[in-house]
Amino acid sequence: MVMSELLSGQPGERRLFLGNEAIVRGALEAGVALVTTYPGTPASEIGDRCFEISRQTDLSFEYSVNEKTALEVAAGAAASGWRTLCAMKHVGLNVAADTLMTLAYVGVRGGMVIVSADDPSLFSSQNEQDNRYYAKMAGLPLLEPATPQEAGEMTQAAFALSEELKLPVLLRTTTRVNHTRGPVTLGALSPRPGRGRFRKDPFRQVMVPAVARQAHARLLEAQAAARAQAETSPFNRLAGRGPWGVVTSGVSRNYVEDALTELGLARKVTLLQLGFTHPLPEDLIGKFLSQVERVLVVEELEPFLEEGLKAVAQARGLTATIRGKAEGLFSRLYEYHPGLVKEKIAQYFEVPYAPPAPQVPEQALGEALPERPPNLCPGCPHRATYYSVKIALRDLGLEGIFPTDIGCYTLGLLPPLSMADFLICMGSSISTGAGIAKATGRKVVAFIGDSTFFHSGLPALASAVHNRHDFLLVIMDNGTTAMTGSQPHPGVSLVPPGYPGEHVPIPRVVKALGVEQLWVVNPFKYKEALAATKEAVRGTGLRVLISQAPCHLYAQRLTGKKRTARFQVVDECGDCRHCLEYFGCPAMYVKPGEPGRMLIDEEMCSGCAFCVQWCECIRPVKAGG
């Protein structure tokens, strides 16, 4: 095994790290002893790098079953004196919110850093909530890095801050920080401590009402100490002079700095750069507000700083005009970019600036450019499962309603599969399916992946059994957490060599939760899978069909095995188009200029041998052909 590059290098050396890697390096330099996570873009690389490192050092690491579990494991270890880090995507913190809110009462002994990776523009998420409000709601210190270098520095500072205040610290990143590589200067790695020690102190650590009343008071008292830290934090900087003020935090700071340089305003603006943003440094903000007349707040998503600034101004009787989110100014939607920030700064301070007016490619060409939607891979078992369900419903003359869930299989939304009708969040397929079936009396087929099933499907399924709901749940078990980069989970069947995790088989779990009607199929065995699917679709009561076949992509990567066959359309298939309308494998295409002739791309065909089982025009290609 190659040593992780995050473990190598001399102090002072510069490396090109992703923001996520800088966080891991910063944590290692701070002597982190335990890291937990549930994978989710844009935070996934934090866990993945720590997983590698845990196989090469004594770092404790786990992929927990969900974010709440991850946060609790880290909290227990932090209560025992270890430095711990827990990483998740922004919506993961919703799952862990119950723990977070009262963990703030209990506090920590070892430093604890919670990484919340927010996703403005929803590159790979179901919403774009601004998790800075969690820090405010829970009463926790909040740091917002702008660059990979700062992500590493803030991670280290967060451990120290956490131990000083005895509170977990929220490190809030955004996709653009997590997934930007930039130069990071290495510090020295720290050794991890030996065994932690749990000190019994039930009247401070067991949150029954009488204890929690005291704990809440202590938490509020800690806010003053935290604010004092924010006032003098090196991450909060006031620079420049003049009646125009700009306030910014996180990745937007980079866009502001470039904009001020390019607009020639670098020496004409009073700039307040904030990195430690809860509690806000009210004295520093007051000082800033008393120096300026007009203020522009540049922050992605919600007006978190803007509201804070307005509150400080009101409390201190300061009258500078403060603007940020407004019609024609900054939006609460989506990621910002340097050109946008330049344009808005110029507009607000009435500085002449002509933004570039680039050509729009569609207009230049005079026709729409074809889109390039993402698609399930050739050989993906999910497509085979969807196909059988589609055919089963068609043959039975039924129309289904399809609540779905979060994973690669969410791509079943797109035509021609079109097998997704309702989705809220991780695990929602099961319970929303129950509600839809209850209200409509219609045939509901809900889809959930294996990792998502463990993440938040278990209580939903137990509840559906107990409440005698009537729908079919299809668990699409591809043996890994494919969407986020093939991380293991309790039901995992594909693991890197030497992976020590205990295997928890899904069929056993489903039976143990009280499901009586259960089918287990291999979706690539079409005849058997279709027969079982028809039975399952036709039935009543709560039914579960487990469709098990490994993720083709990951299995190939793990085993290094090449395909053993490939297939081709041998005959003219005329106007059938069945494969295009029901299956949609990306390896299949219409021969240009011959609408009645389908072909299979010989590079892309995975050799899964599924289509050959239902189309007589498709045949294996002989070896060497």
Place this chain on the structure above:
Amino acid sequence: MTATENRKPKTENLRIFLTGVGGQGTLLASRLLGEAALEAGFSPLVSETHGMAQRGGVVVSTVVLGELKSPLISPGEADVVLGFEALEAFRALDRCRGDTLVIANTAAIVPYPVATGKARYPEIGPMFELLARQVGALLAFDAGALARRAGSPLAVNMVLLGAITATDCLPFPAAAVLEVIRTRTNPRFLEANLKAFGMGEAAAREEANWRRRPDGR
């Protein structure tokens, strides 16, 4: 244009926009450019798209050098576009200005809606003629064919890296990029990668592959 001894100051701003299709190795190419820049004493920023977009979708990344703090490239602000696929190179027209250098693979990867007859892939020749008229210079050739000739269809990224280093747009020499290819790519593919890189360099020296605006850059 030939590989020249570059003496541009380390503070000169340069924004390179890379675009292609999932699986083409755009992220590796942007990372290698970043690593080469770091070795040469710059403070590069490289931003990447991960996640959902990689399942056959468009993958864009950026490499930014100089005094710039922003890792992103806004519309009309790219100095160089490295297009790994014909249609995606054209789609990046909105990142270009009148003096942008576009280096593009003329080979197409057919999007699924086109494969199924639901959409039309624009004719590549006229599309590139149009592109050439809008930007400072266009260097376009079939990088896919060169990669296959080099022994690895997946080495389109190496061909394009070779091509960009053979223009005068980078503030560090080809040797810096070759060094990171040697140290940071899979040794199993090194021979094919180096060959592909060399073919990209040669393609950039081929005057027939260039189209420059008559009014010059």
